[in-house]
Amino acid sequence: MTSQSCRLYSGGLKGTEAFFGQCAEEYGIQETNFSFEGHKCARNENITLLDDQALKKGNISMEIVSQRMGRRYAQVDKIRKVFQLIFHMVNKGYQVIAVGWIQADKTVKGGTGWGVELAKFFNRPIHVFDQESNTWYGWINNDWVADTPVISHDTFCGTGTRNLSQSGEAAIKELFERSFGSPA
Numbered sequence: 001m002t003s004q005s006c007r008l009y010s011g012g013l014k015g016t017e018a019f020f021g022q023c024a025e026e027y028g029i030q031e032t033n034f035s036f037e038g039h040k041c042a043r044n045e046n047i048t049l050l051d052d053q054a055l056k057k058g059n060i061s062m063e064i065v066s067q068r069m070g071r072r073y074a075q076v077d078k079i080r081k082v083f084q085l086i087f088h089m090v091n092k093g094y095q096v097i098a099v100g101w102i103q104a105d106k107t108v109k110g111g112t113g114w115g116v117e118l119a120k121f122f123n124r125p126i127h128v129f130d131q132e133s134n135t136w137y138g139w140i141n142n143d144w145v146a147d148t149p150v151i152s153h154d155t156f157c158g159t160g161t162r163n164l165s166q167s168g169e170a171a172i173k174e175l176f177e178r179s180f181g182s183p184a
Contacts, residue, residue, distance in 0.1 A: 001154060003027040003180040009093035009157045011035065011085060012043035016099045016112075016160030019169055021045060023176045024158070026183045034088045036081055050088060058087025083114050086159070090118040093157030097175065099129045099168045100161045102137060102144055115159045125153070129171040131161070136171065151179035 008024040010017045012033030021043040024031045031046045036055060041047065060083065090096055096119035101109040108116045108128055119126045119139075126139040127149035138147035160168070176183070 001152070003029050005154050006030065006151065007032060007155050009034070009089045009155065010159060011089060012041035012045070012047065013162060014042035015162035015164040016168065016172070017158060018042040019164055019172055020158030023172055027176055027180050032092070034085050036085060039081070039085070050085060054088070055081060055084040058084035058091070060087075082111055086111060086115045087118060089157045089159060090115050090122065090124070093155045095125045095151065095153040095156040097127045097149065097151070097156055097158050098160045099131065099164060099172065101132050102128055102130045106144060110161060112160050115157065119157075129168055131165050131168050134167045148178070149175060151175065
């Protein structure tokens with residue numbers, strides 16, 4: 001597999017998603033950033049604007065989300081659209097690669113966590129760089145196991161925290177290098 005045969009699906013938000021997009025561009029990887037009206041992206045390249053009908057394809061009960069994530073959400077209408085957008089990212093990108101914080105209950109903090117939970121539901125390969133331990137983990141046999149991932153599928157979802165650390169940036173750069181060698 002070459003970088004030119006891959007496609008990154010993301011949301012183009014500041015932090016992790018924008019950095020995934022920058023790396024994808026550097027490696028000649030095709031990129032699709034999903035968004036919706038009124039949603040601000042840091043990375044405006046290759047935007048696919050989802051209308052209400054498209055967003056509804058990713059609709060799920062907020063009670064199910066709250067139960068699965070073990071938390072409650074304020075501003076339900078706004079966060080629902082974000083979760084619907086995340087559905088499209090995970091649905092299109094077979095391998096899910098995220099940066100954030102793995103919590104004691106085995107979920108990942110924030111909206112990133114919903115993308116990871118969807119990937120678990122869809123039985124997708126999942127890798128998370130935990131910024132607290134500065135370690136990559138893979139979801140294997142219903143648990144997080146230390147891992148050294150590579151991009152191994154032609155479609156992947158790159159997502160994560162808006163608060164990307166320097167070690168998170170380095171982890172993403174190293175992921176691309178392990179997967180494809182030096183950029184062209």
